Amino acid sequence: MEKDPLFLVRMDEVPRSGIDRKGSLDAEWLGPRVGPIHRPVGKDAKVRVKARALGDKLEVDVSINAVVEFDCSRCAEVDKKALKLDTRGLFIPEGRHRHMLEEVSMDEDRMDNTFPYKGNVVDLEELFTDLVALSLEQFPVCSESCKGLCPQCGENLNTGPCQCRTEKIDPRWQALAGIKEKLEN
Numbered sequence: 285m286e287k288d289p290l291f292l293v294r295m296d297e298v299p300r301s302g303i304d305r306k307g308s309l310d311a312e313w314l315g316p317r318v319g320p321i322h323r324p325v326g327k328d329a330k331v332r333v334k335a336r337a338l339g340d341k342l343e344v345d346v347s348i349n350a351v352v353e354f355d356c357s358r359c360a361e362v363d364k365k366a367l368k369l370d371t372r373g374l375f376i377p378e379g380r381h382r383h384m385l386e387e388v389s390m391d392e393d394r395m396d397n398t399f400p401y402k403g404n405v406v407d408l409e410e411l412f413t414d415l416v417a418l419s420l421e422q423f424p425v426c427s428e429s430c431k432g433l434c435p436q437c438g439e440n441l442n443t444g445p446c447q448c449r450t451e452k453i454d455p456r457w458q459a460l461a462g463i464k465e466k467l468e469n
């Protein structure tokens with residue numbers, strides 16, 4: 285597949301005032317990057333790219349607005365959420381980037397969100413990919429207070445207590461369960 289021109293910046297074409305691009309990323313691009321836990325909703329995600337040249341470096345601010353859906357990791361119900369993501373990246377000519385990596389190896393944090401570029405063309409795709417990948421939870425929930433499913437009967441506890449839950453709470457049943465256990469041992 286050909287690279288989306290939204291991702292590409294030619295260093296010799298960056299005006300003094302910088303670049304301000306609006307575009308969109310389709311579900312085909314977003315799908316594999318939010319998956320398999322999340323799925324894109326709707327046709328595309330809104331994207332904005334602002335970039336300015338600092339000598340031969342390119343400072344880039346990107347933002348993504350997208351809607352994704354997921355199965356709650358506790359109750360398995362489908363839920364949606366809006367992603368509003370933004371980050372800043374610094375693109376540095378490949379040779380200098382490698383050199384800087386060696387120099388600051390004791391201080392890796394300083395190299396966060398820096399990327400190498402080759403020749404005259406900066407490719408922003410990795411910055412977008414990282415932004416999406418690092419923003420998504422592994423175990424998304426529909427709500428922090430989601431009660432999940434009963435591990436015994438599988439009922440959704442958000443809709444009310446299940447049968448085995450009420451049995452457990454009832455002290456008479458508790459006592460009987462204790463006797464049963466003794467008889468079995």
Ligand SMILES: [Zn+2]
Pocket residue numbers: 356357358359360361425426427430431432
């Ligand atoms: Zn849930």
Ligand SMILES: [Zn+2]
Pocket residue numbers: 434435436437438439446447448449
């Ligand atoms: Zn239950």
